[in-house]
Amino acid sequence: SEMCIRDRYPEVYAHLRDLVGRLVNSPEIRYRDIFSYDQVKIIHDHEVLNAFCAPGGYIYVYSGLMRYLDTEDHLAGVLGHEIAHAELRHSSLRLQKEYGTQKLLDFALLATPVSLGQAVNASILQELVNLDYSRDQEAQADEYSVRYLADSGYACDGAAGFFAKLLEQGKDGGGPALLSDHPDSESRVRAIRKAAAEAGCNTTLQDASSWRAVQAQLPPQQGG
Secondary structure (H helix, E strand, O other): OHHHHHHHOHHHHHHHHHHHHHHHOOOOOOOOOOOOHHHOEEEOOOOOOOEEEOOOOOEEEEHHHHHHOOOHHHHHHHHHHHHHHHHOOHHHHHHHHHHOHHHHHHHHHHHOHHHHHHHHHOHHHHHHHOOOOOHHHHHHHHHHHHHHHHOOOOOOOHHHHHHHHHHHOOOOOOOOHHHOOOOOHHHHHHHHHHHHHHHOOOOOOOOHHHHHHHHHOOOOOOOO
């Protein structure tokens, strides 16, 4: 269960909270004191390359994504993208449009740690994971990811690394909801790198060995 992962893998959790803390310290973050960014949680599923941020700032990261990424900068970039959807109210707007205002109240379910086990199996989680953002919203979230990372010490074009790896492995278009109706990852990689160049922010990747040490501490697929 989720609680079991958090109790048994405290170093991984501490590391993830530290990463998110660095992102939400950005002066660009408006809802730092209102949203629950510190409540980041790992969903134990090694098959899923995804992460999402529910309305209210509850961040969920699949262990599959953490295992897949080569450097911590790439994870920071993806989480910056997801945080942007919450900060820019994209997630609330999409949910309201698709499910009505009442449904938004149901997302309080995701706010309490004890209900995560149930939530993972709930249709509501699928709805969150598969939120259909517009191309403009995705581009905006990519751009804000660069802004958030600019002050973090991470390579500010970190999000591009994730898409570039998917492209390299021919996985583009199959898999992560991040790519659902937006198969043009090449142009996203270009746009993210262009935004980073224009901002003049740091694009040097962190030393990967500390990230590999974190990955090695993730629970095994079975019985974790």
